[in-house]
Amino acid sequence: MAYTARLETALDRVANDDLSRSDLLTAFWRGFQPQLKSATEYTLTQMKARPQAKPIGETCPDCGADLVERQGSNGAFVGCSAYPKCSYTRNVEHKPLVLHPVED
Structure with a gap:
């Protein structure tokens, strides 16, 4: 199932009180945090590699x-x-x- 479809299903579960918003956000953050960390490290590496004026x-x-x-x-x-x-x-x-x- 694609990301958007999974998210829609999860949001439907929140709307039906089958899943708490907190649990949905916690699950999202667990997947998002490593990606954010990786992107941040990449950006910092690129900034350090930039030639000095x-x-x-x-x-x-x-x-x-x-x-x-x-x-x-x-x-x-x-x-x-x-x-x-x-x-x-x-x-x-x-x-x-x-x-x-x-x-x-």
């Missing part, structure tokens, strides 16, 4: 705080270290690669 040696033109390079869902960007107080951002300026001849 790197200072770039410039100040924010809006507020004067340090600018940092961050990784977002669309790649790297420069943002204000005072975020969320200041929301200044800009694209990362990529420096051209300069090749120098190697002397023998």
Whole structure:
């Protein structure tokens, strides 16, 4: 039986006084709590794995705080270290690669 059907059956039993609300919620929590714990641990792991912001040696033109390079869902960007107080951002300026001849 699918989850929704089982829940409907259990709710019908509560409505008919064959099952207490407390027992229904306790049963739900027993199944839900491990899933919640797992999701929380995964989220914390992802947050810890997120790269730290790197200072770039410039100040924010809006507020004067340090600018940092961050990784977002669309790649790297420069943002204000005072975020969320200041929301200044800009694209990362990529420096051209300069090749120098190697002397023998």
